[in-house]
Amino acid sequence: MPYILAPKDPEEGSNPFTRIPQSGDDAKEYILLRGEHNYIVMNRYPYNAGHLLVLPYREVPRLEELTTAERHELMDLIVEAQNILTRALRPDGFNTGFNFGDAAGAGIPCHLHCHVVPRWNGDTNFMPVIGNTRVLPDSMDAMWQRLHACVEAQ
Template sequence: MDNSAPKQTSTPLSPSMERLHAYWRMPYILAPKNPDEGGNPFIRITQSGDDAKEYILLRGQHNYIVMNRYPYNAGHLLVLPYREVPRLEDLTLEERHELMDLIVEAQNLLTRALRPDGFNTGFNFGDAAGAGIPSHLHCHVVPRWNGDTNFMPVIGNTRVLPDSMDAMWQRLHACIEAK
C-alpha cells in the first residue's frame, strides 16, 4: 500500500495567475481603523510641508486637490477643504465656490493627463453613505474609461491600477506645471 501523498490531478495555474501583488493595499490594511487614532489624515497631510510625499497636487486658498491613497481607479482624486467640516452647508460661501472650481480643475487636470472617457464625481456624507472620514467632507473625482471595469473587482474583489502612486503624481503634477 502506497502511503505517499496523493498526486495532484489538476494542472496548477501559471505563476502569474496564482499571485496578484497589490502592494498599495498594505498601508490601507495597517492604517488605524479608529478615526481618533492618528488624527484626521486630511488635516495632517496639509501640515507636512511635503506635497509630493502626501500626493497633494494643487492648493487653493480654502481647499486642495490630493490623490486618493486608496484609489478606485488610476488617477482617483479628492477635492476637499483645509477646514474639517462634515456638510456642505458648514462651508463658507468662499469655500464652497472654490471647492466647486477645484472639482472642475481636477476633471480638467485628469482630462489633460489621462484622457478619460468620463468621470464619477461625488460626495459620501456620513457612515451610512460610505464616508471613510465622515467628519471631513471630500469630493471624489474618479476618471473612467470605456471598458475599464473587468472581472477583477467583481470576482476577485481586487482593483488593478496600471501605475504607481508616485508615477501618477509626477504625471499629474507635470500637467499642472505645463498649464
C-alpha cells in the same frame, strides 16, 4: 505595493485630511494643487488610476457648514481636478461626488471630500468582484509625477 507594505503611521487614527496639508511635502502626500481654502490630493485608496479628492483644509462634515468662499473654490477645484485628469490621462468620463455620513459610505465622515474618478470605456473588469481587489496600472509616485506635470503646464 510599497504603500500597502509600508509601516503604518502612528497617527493613523487621526483625521488625515487635516494632517496631509501640514506636512510641507506635497509630493510625499500626493497633493496636486493648493487653493486658499481647499486642495486637490490623490486618493491613497483609489477606485481607478488617477482617483483624486478635492476637500477643504478645515474639518467640516457638511456642505452647508462651508463659507461661501470655501464652497465656490471647492467647486472650482473640482472642475480643475477634471481638467488635470483630462490633460494627463484623457478619460472618457468621470464619476464625481460626495459620501456624507457613515451610512452613505464616507470613510472619514467628519471631513467632507469630493471624489473625482476618471473613467474609460470598458474599464470595469472582474477583479473587484471576484478577487476583491483592484488593478492599477501605475504606482502612486509615477501617477503623481504625471498629474503634477499637467498642473504646472496649465
